[in-house]
Amino acid sequence: MSAPSTPNIDPGEVAKFDDLAHRWWDPQGEFRPLHEINPLRLDYVERRAPLADARVLDVGCGGGILAESMARRGARVTGIDMAPGPLEVARMHLHESGLEVDYRQVPVEELAGEMPGAFDVVTCMEMLEHVPDPASVVNACAQLVRPGGHVFFSTINRNPKSFLHAIVGAEYVLG
Numbered sequence: 774m775s776a777p778s779t780p781n782i783d784p785g786e787v788a789k790f791d792d793l794a795h796r797w798w799d800p801q802g803e804f805r806p807l808h809e810i811n812p813l814r815l816d817y818v819e820r821r822a823p824l825a826d827a828r829v830l831d832v833g834c835g836g837g838i839l840a841e842s843m844a845r846r847g848a849r850v851t852g853i854d855m856a857p858g859p860l861e862v863a864r865m866h867l868h869e870s871g872l873e874v875d876y877r878q879v880p881v882e883e884l885a886g887e888m889p890g891a892f893d894v895v896t897c898m899e900m901l902e903h904v905p906d907p908a909s910v911v912n913a914c915a916q917l918v919r920p921g922g923h924v925f926f927s928t929i930n931r932n933p934k935s936f937l938h939a940i941v942g943a944e945y946v947l948g
Contacts, residue, residue, distance in 0.1 A: 780855075780880055781910065786903040787856045790835065794858030797836025798866055807838050807899070814898060814927065815842045822923040824848040827893040830917055832881050832910065833900025837863030837874060844872040848894070851875045853884060885913035893922045901928040 796802040800809075818824070825847035831840040834852030836859045844850045852874050854860050860876050867874055877884075881897075895914045901907040907928075914924050 781882060781904050781906045782855045782880070783903060783905055790856040791858035794836065794856070794862045797838070797859055797862045804836070804838070807835075811838050811842055814839060814896075815846070818843070818894065818896060818923075818925055819846060821925075822894045824894070828891065829894040829896065830884075830892040830914075832895060832897040832914060833903070834863065834876065835859040837866060837876065839896060839898060840874045840876075841867065841870055841872055843896075844874050845870075849873075851877065851892075853877050853879050853881060855880065881910055881913040881917070885916040889916050890919045892917050893919060895922070895924045897925070898927040899929070901926065 793803050797804055799805075824843050827848045829843050829848040829850045831837075831843065831850060831852040834840045834854050835856070837852055840850045840852035840863065850873075852860075852863060853876075854863075855878060857878055860878055863874070863876050867876070895918045897910060897914055901910055904910055911926070914926075918924050
């Protein structure tokens, strides 16, 4: 499958995350929920797909919270995102950590065309709600994982109750 002719990005979402990028690694800041849930996610993934020496792709990696954690467990991680600000923050934090992660600014659909079946594990956490065509991302992730590999998704439910909780929660957390 070839990459779509129009990039599957929402420029407003990219700008929002660029503006917040400098706060990515502040465990008390806007990304506090990601810091708090990260150990649970990491354990969930590793119980189902051992990370040591696994080739892992983190789609929508942002500032690298999950990507670094998987690298710390011995995975060979590639993290991709379309927002340059969080990727720069991820690279700077990576330098401080001494870990290795290959961070790239590339659409997942494009990477699927270049590297089909290249990964043992693909994660896509809290990213689908930020793109115009989530199905395209899901399809690309399926193409990127090797036969018998594992793909993990996490996203906010798209129903009124979840939307209300997300809005109220965001306003409470972000002030």
